[in-house]
Amino acid sequence: MTVTATTARERMLLAKDASRSIGLLSDVEKADALRAIADAIDAAVTEIVAANAEDLERGRADGLTEGLQDRLRLDASRVGSLASAVRDVADLPDPVGRVLDERTLPGGVHLQKVSVPFGVVGSIYEARPNVTVDIAALALRSGNAVVLRGGTAAQSSNAELVRVMRGALAGRGIDPEAIQTVDDFGRDGARELMQARGLVDVLVPRGSAQLIETVVTESSVPVIETGAGIVHIVIDSTAPLEWARDIVVNAKVQRPSVCNAVETVLVLRDAADRLVPPVVEALQDAGVTVHGDQATQALAHDVVPATDADWAIEHMSLDVSVRVVDDLDAALDHIRTYSTQHTESIVTADEARAERFLAEVDSAVVMANASTRFTDGGEFGFGAEVGISTQKLHARGPMGLPELTSTKWLARGAGQIRR
Amino acid sequence: MTVTATTARERMLLAKDASRSIGLLSDVEKADALRAIADAIDAAVTEIVAANAEDLERGRADGLTEGLQDRLRLDASRVGSLASAVRDVADLPDPVGRVLDERTLPGGVHLQKVSVPFGVVGSIYEARPNVTVDIAALALRSGNAVVLRGGTAAQSSNAELVRVMRGALAGRGIDPEAIQTVDDFGRDGARELMQARGLVDVLVPRGSAQLIETVVTESSVPVIETGAGIVHIVIDSTAPLEWARDIVVNAKVQRPSVCNAVETVLVLRDAADRLVPPVVEALQDAGVTVHGDQATQALAHDVVPATDADWAIEHMSLDVSVRVVDDLDAALDHIRTYSTQHTESIVTADEARAERFLAEVDSAVVMANASTRFTDGGEFGFGAEVGISTQKLHARGPMGLPELTSTKWLARGAGQIRR
CATH class of the missing domain: 3.40.309.10 (Aldehyde Dehydrogenase; Chain A, domain 2)
Structure with missing residues (x-):
């Protein structure tokens, strides 16, 4: 489904709005949505490889190194791996709705601390189109909408992947605005994403130490730092x-x-x-x-x-x-x-x-x-690799889907007041 | 014990250095240190009230409102309450060293996720001298060093309270550099604290919506936002x-x-x-x-x-x-x-x-x-009020001592390598 909103802020507002319905989806609905995305990616392999070819051609003209071209390249086999990775994420247990703490207050109010989606997850990353699919799948599986900002060199590939994923959501009656890209706004898109406090709940940079440092320094949205390893x-x-x-x-x-x-x-x-x-x-x-x-x-x-x-x-x-x-x-x-x-x-x-x-x-x-x-989410038995956090707040070390959730307290009473 | 380091950065370096030994203190050592602080506050009531009188006098000269003067005021009874609040924190269970997750990998490596201190906790707050003692006690109880930046109007009171608390630590053979203030550097102190990424692990602003907004916007240190309540x-x-x-x-x-x-x-x-x-x-x-x-x-x-x-x-x-x-x-x-x-x-x-x-x-x-x-840490049975987080990262809602800790994974093997 084509992106129609014309400013980065409009798209983030749509993502926030969509996050309400995405957050209420059941385990089965989210898993099915991901499987639909995987099927749609498989079905669109020709279009995806063609879009990627545009990026590669532009990359060669711009003098992109062989190594970077390889990171950027999507052939039929790599597209198949993308789809299959999405199916793996679909198979993971739902991280939302876990009861993490429970207690009854002396007056009888019953408290539950439950895991809930963040709302909108943002990600800024480099010219690796696989991250586009990877982050979108992880965000949706944990009930979040997602705003993506990938490297400019992968812009055509990302646009096609986003179009395909949005179409798959729409096909299942799920709000496609839950997947947004701000790639086409260049540096301004990244800047607006980093300043979208109140619209975007958490930002996960993926890439070089320099990219992460920039995001950590410039973002007013809370960041989960996935850092370099010396x-x-x-x-x-x-x-x-x-x-x-x-x-x-x-x-x-x-x-x-x-x-x-x-x-x-x-x-x-x-x-x-x-x-x-x-x-x-x-x-x-x-x-x-x-x-x-x-x-x-x-x-x-x-x-x-x-x-x-x-x-x-x-x-x-x-x-x-x-x-x-x-x-x-x-x-x-x-x-x-x-x-x-x-x-x-x-x-x-x-x-x-x-x-x-x-x-x-x-x-x-x-x-x-x-x-x-x-030190790896897969080795630790988390089933998915959200990244390895090197910060001390919220998550530290290999992150699984549960690290893409927040919590809220539910209090159920019968007219209790505080004395 | 008097503060000797002459720049804000020097003091934060001392706090970071001290955080290593503070983080290794046992439950009993931390609780005893807090009781020594409480006793020292009780013993110094005359000096504390005298220092506070200087602040009050300056406040009146500066036209501080009655309400703000009341928030600032420390009389003998309020000093007694401060000391008794510190004893209450001493009585809380140690939040450090809890095993939060545990698993054995297929090859036999044993993993434990344990709670650890953040390291250095910073706090920026307004002219309430009770917060100086409160935050220092909570930080130390959870194995953290602390860097304080209170309102200028309470500068004399805070300096005296910090001196008394540092003296109590030194008297028990604990590194007094674990408690630092940057009050005397005015706005520069706050600015350096907000930019002390790498030295300060987390910043907890306490006070008005405006103060919290400033810290959230200007800080490159991760912030736990304790927000306003509409x-x-x-x-x-x-x-x-x-x-x-x-x-x-x-x-x-x-x-x-x-x-x-x-x-x-x-x-x-x-x-x-x-x-x-x-x-x-x-x-x-x-x-x-x-x-x-x-x-x-x-x-x-x-x-x-x-x-x-x-x-x-x-x-x-x-x-x-x-x-x-x-x-x-x-x-x-x-x-x-x-x-x-x-x-x-x-x-x-x-x-x-x-x-x-x-x-x-x-x-x-x-x-x-x-x-x-x-909605209150005391009502929820947490025993202490670290604040009420309105952000979604790390902690949400009333925070207890466990929210002043991070985690790390411990892996114990016998020569295992990854295949």
């Missing part, structure tokens, strides 16, 4: 070689471009002779470039000298920084200075040290003897 | 007279200056003849000035004509607005337009209508047949 693994004096090697290699190599991949390995000095050589060698065997401090360089071959800047970098590639530190205190100091409070892990055979690390490190997920790659 | 009561066609009269009078008269007091009564047209006259009369008998629309004026005596502006006002006084509306839809429309999403209540004998109201009204607390004055 992730650390500490190798304690007592760390078993096998655990240290396996965990570090897995945390770096299994998927280097994601936020839960390790960036810095801190080895306690009295374990350095024993563990730096085999861990570095295992990393190098797996194709990783190791950037090390002087102590690391002295203990292993082919180590690129690390500079202070290396400790503050999220490589997103097969690069890792290794530093030898005096003791656990020094490791904790390093983490406090450089961590983005996403995930940190210690490898140790000493339970007291593990517990100290778990208690003192102030990150969304703190691990002992496990790969940092486990 | 609170509605709907009187349904089926409302029993006694319930309608008792609830409306209680909601307005029991304490008119607070946010959960009713501001607007919406009477359904087919109940107006029966209920407007007795409800208005009961309000007037209780000393309330009734501002009514034309229908209300036609049905009752001594009704002040209401203007559109009346629907958007939080009176904070013995004034109430009354409007006759066509039906429940019209009442819901009115609420959507004017409510601050704090508390709304319906008086009805019709359960289906009650349930519709509970489902459709989007406020922190939605009631059927109960006085809106029940």
Whole structure:
């Protein structure tokens, strides 16, 4: 269904209005709506790929890198994956209507704290058309309307996907205004979305650290920050070689471009002779470039000298920084200075040290003897990936559908007044 | 203990540093620290009243109204109440360390989601010295350091209270830098606090709608909004007279200056003849000035004509607005337009209508047949009043100590890696 409202504000008003009926849909109605969207996406594969081709052509003309073109590209198989991801979200349990607390006041008023939709969820993200579908599905499954603002480079793809999704809602008698885009207003669209306090209830930026920083700084709408991961693994004096090697290699190599991949390995000095050589060698065997401090360089071959800047970098590639530190205190100091409070892990055979690390490190997920790659909604059993929150308000760590809901208190009385 | 750091930023850095040791204190240590603060406040009553006298004198010279002077005033009895409120907070259960979720992943990694302190809680508030002690006690009880910014008019009182509280912490071997004030930097102090992203984890403004609006708009630190209450009561066609009269009078008269007091009564047209006259009369008998629309004026005596502006006002006084509306839809429309999403209540004998109201009204607390004055941390059984959140993120409605905590995931493994 075509978008007709002509200003960003008008569209956000329509979304807010639609959020009332969307919020009252039953579990089954929401799941069916998502399945209708998935079917509509499958049916419109030709149109979606054609719209995407326009974006790709413009991207090539504008000199978009190969990597960015690949993020932007939708072929028939990727369109099929989009639809199937929507069906997975449809299968998740309804996060709305859970009774989270319940009590009866002395005078007899009965209180229930129940989960409710936020109302309108906004999202600002980059030129990845899959996010358009992903966020819309997650928002609708949790009873929210959604206002989308994707990267300009994906504008034609997003417009087509939004049109298809709106059509699917209309086809099921659901208000299509629940899905809005402000892509066509360029920077103004993003700005209006960030200032739409009272119309948009929460804003979820997805993308680079810079995009998130901009949204956090400029938005007056409350933001759920899904941040970058400068992730650390500490190798304690007592760390078993096998655990240290396996965990570090897995945390770096299994998927280097994601936020839960390790960036810095801190080895306690009295374990350095024993563990730096085999861990570095295992990393190098797996194709990783190791950037090390002087102590690391002295203990292993082919180590690129690390500079202070290396400790503050999220490589997103097969690069890792290794530093030898005096003791656990020094490791904790390093983490406090450089961590983005996403995930940190210690490898140790000493339970007291593990517990100290778990208690003192102030990150969304703190691990002992496990790969940092486990920080993930899917791995945690949430069934969907809303993002990984690195803020402390509302949600922290991997977010599932319940994190896209708020709460309200229902009070049922029989004429009670306060004495 | 005297404040020595000389810039607002230095003090916030000290608070952040102190938050590490404060966050690791045990339940008993935190409770004992609060009791020491209460004792120290009792012991310093002379100095506190003397400092307050300076503020009062300056206030009178500056032409502070009687009402504001009263809010500012601390006599021996009020100082005693401050200390006793701190003891009440000490007696509350520790909100830190609760296990909120727990699961074992297929590979054997054990996950726990536990409540942890935010770290540093900031608060910006008006010239009420009691808030200085109140917020500091709540923050410390939940394992947080605190940075305070009170109204300039209470500067001497606050400085003395902060000195006394810091001394009490130092006397128990706890880092006194956990309590900081930036009062002496005037507007710059507030501005630096609002921009202290990374140093301050959450900001809780307390005070007028205007103060809260400023903080929400200007802060890059996440804010918990404790908002104004334009609170509605709907009187349904089926409302029993006694319930309608008792609830409306209680909601307005029991304490008119607070946010959960009713501001607007919406009477359904087919109940107006029966209920407007007795409800208005009961309000007037209780000393309330009734501002009514034309229908209300036609049905009752001594009704002040209401203007559109009346629907958007939080009176904070013995004034109430009354409007006759066509039906429940019209009442819901009115609420959507004017409510601050704090508390709304319906008086009805019709359960289906009650349930519709509970489902459709989007406020922190939605009631059927109960006085809106029940929206209160104390009444809800939380034992302490952190404020009443009117936002949807993190906390909504009356907040207790648990709302001053965040969470983190602890993962305990034995060398597991992700496949």
